[in-house]
Amino acid sequence: MTTKKKFNGKQFLVNYAIYLILLALIIVITVISPKFLSLSVFKDILMQSSVRIVVAMGCMFIIISGSADLSGGRMVGLSSLIAASLAQQATAGLKFWPGLPELPAFVPVLASMVVGVCFGIFNGLVVSKLRVPAFLATLGSQMMIFGFSSLYFNKAPNNSQPLGSLTSGFKALGGGSIAGVPIIVMIAVVVMIIVWILLTKTCLGKEIFAVGGNLEAARVSGINVFKIQMITYSIAGACYGLAGALEAARTASATSAYGQSYELDAIASCIVGGCSVAGGVGTVGGVFAGVIIFNVISYGLTFIGISPYWQNVVKGLIIIGAVALDVRKYSSKK
Amino acid sequence: MNNSGIVLEMKEISKSFPGVKALDKVSLKVRRGTVHALMGENGAGKSTLMKCAFGLYHPDEGEILIDGEPVHFRDARDAMDKGVSMIHQELHPIRTRNVMENIWVGRVPYKKVGPVHWVDEKKMYEDTKALFEELEIQIDPRQSMGELAAAHCQMVEIARAVSYGAKVIIMDEPTSSLAETEVALLFKIIRKLTSQGIAIIYISHKMDEILQISDEVTIMRDGQLVGCWPASELTQQLIVSRMVGREMNNQFPPKEHTPQQEVMLEVSHLTSANPRSFKDISFQLHRGEILGLGGLVGAQRTELMESIFGLRPIASGEIKIKGQPAKIRCAQDAIQQGVALLTEERRATGIIPMLSVEDNVLLANQTAHTKQYTGGRVFLNEKKRREDTQSYIDSLSIKTPSQKAQIQNLSGGNQQKVLLGRWLLTDPDILILDEPTRGIDVGAKYEIYTLMTKMAAEGKSVIMISSEMPELMGMSDRIMVMCEGRLSGILDGATATDEEIMMLASTYEGAAKGGIAE
Numbered sequence: 060m061t062t063k064k065k066f067n068g069k070q071f072l073v074n075y076a077i078y079l080i081l082l083a084l085i086i087v088i089t090v091i092s093p094k095f096l097s098l099s100v101f102k103d104i105l106m107q108s109s110v111r112i113v114v115a116m117g118c119m120f121i122i123i124s125g126s127a128d129l130s131g132g133r134m135v136g137l138s139s140l141i142a143a144s145l146a147q148q149a150t151a152g153l154k155f156w157p158g159l160p161e162l163p164a165f166v167p168v169l170a171s172m173v174v175g176v177c178f179g180i181f182n183g184l185v186v187s188k189l190r191v192p193a194f195l196a197t198l199g200s201q202m203m204i205f206g207f208s209s210l211y212f213n214k215a216p217n218n219s220q221p222l223g224s225l226t227s228g229f230k231a232l233g234g235g236s237i238a239g240v241p242i243i244v245m246i247a248v249v250v251m252i253i254v255w256i257l258l259t260k261t262c263l264g265k266e267i268f269a270v271g272g273n274l275e276a277a278r279v280s281g282i283n284v285f286k287i288q289m290i291t292y293s294i295a296g297a298c299y300g301l302a303g304a305l306e307a308a309r310t311a312s313a314t315s316a317y318g319q320s321y322e323l324d325a326i327a328s329c330i331v332g333g334c335s336v337a338g339g340v341g342t343v344g345g346v347f348a349g350v351i352i353f354n355v356i357s358y359g360l361t362f363i364g365i366s367p368y369w370q371n372v373v374k375g376l377i378i379i380g381a382v383a384l385d386v387r388k389y390s391s392k393k
Numbered sequence: 394m395n396n397s398g399i400v401l402e403m404k405e406i407s408k409s410f411p412g413v414k415a416l417d418k419v420s421l422k423v424r425r426g427t428v429h430a431l432m433g434e435n436g437a438g439k440s441t442l443m444k445c446a447f448g449l450y451h452p453d454e455g456e457i458l459i460d461g462e463p464v465h466f467r468d469a470r471d472a473m474d475k476g477v478s479m480i481h482q483e484l485h486p487i488r489t490r491n492v493m494e495n496i497w498v499g500r501v502p503y504k505k506v507g508p509v510h511w512v513d514e515k516k517m518y519e520d521t522k523a524l525f526e527e528l529e530i531q532i533d534p535r536q537s538m539g540e541l542a543a544a545h546c547q548m549v550e551i552a553r554a555v556s557y558g559a560k561v562i563i564m565d566e567p568t569s570s571l572a573e574t575e576v577a578l579l580f581k582i583i584r585k586l587t588s589q590g591i592a593i594i595y596i597s598h599k600m601d602e603i604l605q606i607s608d609e610v611t612i613m614r615d616g617q618l619v620g621c622w623p624a625s626e627l628t629q630q631l632i633v634s635r636m637v638g639r640e641m642n643n644q645f646p647p648k649e650h651t652p653q654q655e656v657m658l659e660v661s662h663l664t665s666a667n668p669r670s671f672k673d674i675s676f677q678l679h680r681g682e683i684l685g686l687g688g689l690v691g692a693q694r695t696e697l698m699e700s701i702f703g704l705r706p707i708a709s710g711e712i713k714i715k716g717q718p719a720k721i722r723c724a725q726d727a728i729q730q731g732v733a734l735l736t737e738e739r740r741a742t743g744i745i746p747m748l749s750v751e752d753n754v755l756l757a758n759q760t761a762h763t764k765q766y767t768g769g770r771v772f773l774n775e776k777k778r779r780e781d782t783q784s785y786i787d788s789l790s791i792k793t794p795s796q797k798a799q800i801q802n803l804s805g806g807n808q809q810k811v812l813l814g815r816w817l818l819t820d821p822d823i824l825i826l827d828e829p830t831r832g833i834d835v836g837a838k839y840e841i842y843t844l845m846t847k848m849a850a851e852g853k854s855v856i857m858i859s860s861e862m863p864e865l866m867g868m869s870d871r872i873m874v875m876c877e878g879r880l881s882g883i884l885d886g887a888t889a890t891d892e893e894i895m896m897l898a899s900t901y902e903g904a905a906k907g908g909i910a911e
Contacts, residue, residue: 062758070786261767269748273745276742277756279724280724280760280815281723281725281727281728292474335747341745
């Protein structure tokens with residue numbers, strides 16, 4: 060503990076690394092191409108990040124509770140199909156559900172969230188009741204969900220054709236804006252606020268942190284660990300469902316390939332954003348910065364004309380660096 | 394080269410850990426072909442001394458000689474190469490591999506063909522077989538390690554020690570997980586080893602075993618050597634008095650409470666679902682009483698208390714709280730009925746290291762009585778949280794930079810006080826404390842003792858598991874002693890002596906009738 064006080068500057072770097080890296084990236088890109096620093100670029104990046112933010116918020120619950128979830132990406136894919144299939148215009152040429160009337164925009168969104176919660180409950184049961192390690196349990200459910208979404212997508216008369224002709228009301232969720240602010244960004248912000256409140260202002264949030272921080276101590280203190288695991292997986296499922304609906308609305312389409320590897324991006328954003336892989340640590344602000352950092356890299360590097368293939372190299376390095384930092388921050392104290 | 398027949402000699406070994414002098418100039422002489430027992434209370438320094446002999450610790454002062462030659466062990470492997478092996482209390486075999494691979498792991502015999510080292514399965518099998526025949530061990534070298542019972546795993550471990558050419562084999566509580574018949578088998582092997590000139594250092598709490606198997610007995614107390622005697626000159630009484638003989642000073646607060654008639658907790662014929670754990674335990678806890686629970690490591694005291702608290706399953710028996718039969722299936726049930734349990738392992742089951750003092754203090758009460766903090770709504774009342782935290786920081790004088798400081802940055806004593814606060818907040822009628830003063834400094838100890846007396850004076854009841862004799866005798870109204878999962882007796886705290894407690898801790902009625910062999 061004495062060394063900690065000596066290296067205060069170092070401690071500052073460790074604690075705020077994510078924000079400093081983000082700042083440095085923006086400065087470097089701006090120096091190379093000053094046009095980068097503009098409102099429209101800023102808006103673009105936020106719009107592109109919105110779906111990722113919602114997925115990462117769901118994933119964050121799982122990581123804070125000390126668990127893991129690989130099924131998020133495919134859950135986004137399945138729920139985008141479900142949302143799109145319920146949001147088609149009455150007159151659509153190749154209608155997924157022939158004869159289905161035009162539904163108000165909230166119906167497909169709710170439906171995809173319900174599906175997300177169902178699979179979340181499934182994940183939670185497998186992890187807590189069958190005691191399958193979360194990593195493998197959700198690897199299994201990831202495959203199952205992809206299977207289900209391919210089956211759904213291939214259902215006659217659709218036969219694996221991309222879903223289109225969505226209602227304008229539904230598409231507005233992804234592309235519309237109110238007073239210049241994109242609706243999709245507003246939704247992402249609302250999700251972040253709700254998650255922040257849930258995690259920091261409610262008893263449930265405190266219990267999630269406790270379970271992730273020391274599961275045995277939480278159990279001894281009377282916390283129902285099973286309940287917490289079920290709740291975290293369900294909340295994550297709801298987030299994935301919402302993200303799927305938003306992805307369909309944003310692109311005005313859906314196929315079974317949607318959402319692929321989103322779960323890995325979400326996990327990377329959480330870790331880069333300061334969540335501990337061991338559980339018990341994480342903030343909404345950090346995870347938000349984690350998502351933005353990856354989008355700034357892909358957007359910014361394209362903006363200054365660097366081959367998109369380099370993006371992956373840079374992203375990979377950042378993930379490794381973040382975990383190496385994490386290990387120093389939390390594990391060394393144990 | 395050595396005419397005295399002393400194979401291992403440890404001269405004036407000292408070893409300190411931050412804040413504790415674990416060994417203070419301890420000497421030990423072990424003769425060739427003998428069984429040398431090492432005895433002492435929990436924390437007397439036996440394990441530390443043996444870890445020095447086995448290269449796991451490096452002594453601060455002193456000398457270790459093997460066959461009269463000074464040696465310095467770099468690590469355990471070095472000690473094994475120089476003739477000292479150790480059979481640990483908890484064995485960690487590689488269960489997924491077979492017996493012979495477990496014996497030769499790290500030095501598998503091989504044939505070199507070109508650049509490739511091929512495992513010589515045949516030689517490995519034959520070497521193992523020869524080794525087992527020599528020791529009269531009947532185990533198939535090709536059997537999977539995972540299929541072996543605990544006793545056989547131990548024999549494989551002994552054979553492994555012999556295969557290293559061990560001159561001295563240290564056995565740490567070797568019978569703690571063995572049934573009676575298996576103990577006889579172990580003793581047979583020990584006699585075989587000593588007849589071949591190998592010396593055994595035998596650590597055990599079980600006095601009948603010690604007197605049966607050993608040639609010499611060294612007794613330690615509080616990190617110091619008491620002495621070494623031939624086993625033939627010792628009796629159980631003599632051993633006990635030499636193990637505990639220490640003076641008592643005034644380290645406990647005066648008693649302000651008197652136990653009342655009312656029974657707060659009644660446990661009848663409680664038996665654990667784990668067949669190796671406690672059996673048929675019955676006792677009563679009165680209002681305003683501090684009940685001490687003594688016993689040696691492995692007496693299943695923690696298991697008993699954790700079962701009462703709903704953390705471990707119970708096979709049979711009944712628990713009554715204030716006369717009402719209590720159904721306790723999880724910690725929450727226990728908390729709702731006014732029971733609190735401060736666990737033994739502060740790090741493993743107590744603190745949540747990265748969370749704040751505030752979050753740690755409030756954890757149990759916030760979950761048990763959520764309405765106190767939300768008024769039935771969603772949001773937590775931050776003011777109430779701050780006030781509750783501050784009230785315990787003040788009343789327990791917890792030293793912390795702020796309520797928001799991470800608990801892992803506090804000292805052990807302050808962490809313990811935070812955890813005490815966590816349980817006091819739930820306003821329990823029955824407070825169970827499992828080794829409440831382990832690893833904390835004297836000042837904090839006294840504060841915890843004062844708190845216990847205060848609780849009892851307020852009409853609450855306290856159960857205190859403790860392995861420290863002075864603490865048991867100084868704090869308890871009655872002392873309940875367990876031995877090998879049985880209740881071996883209940884003593885009056887005012888008159889109990891450490892000899893009596895030690896005696897009950899090492900035997901129980903029926904032990905000789907083969908109670909453990911089930």
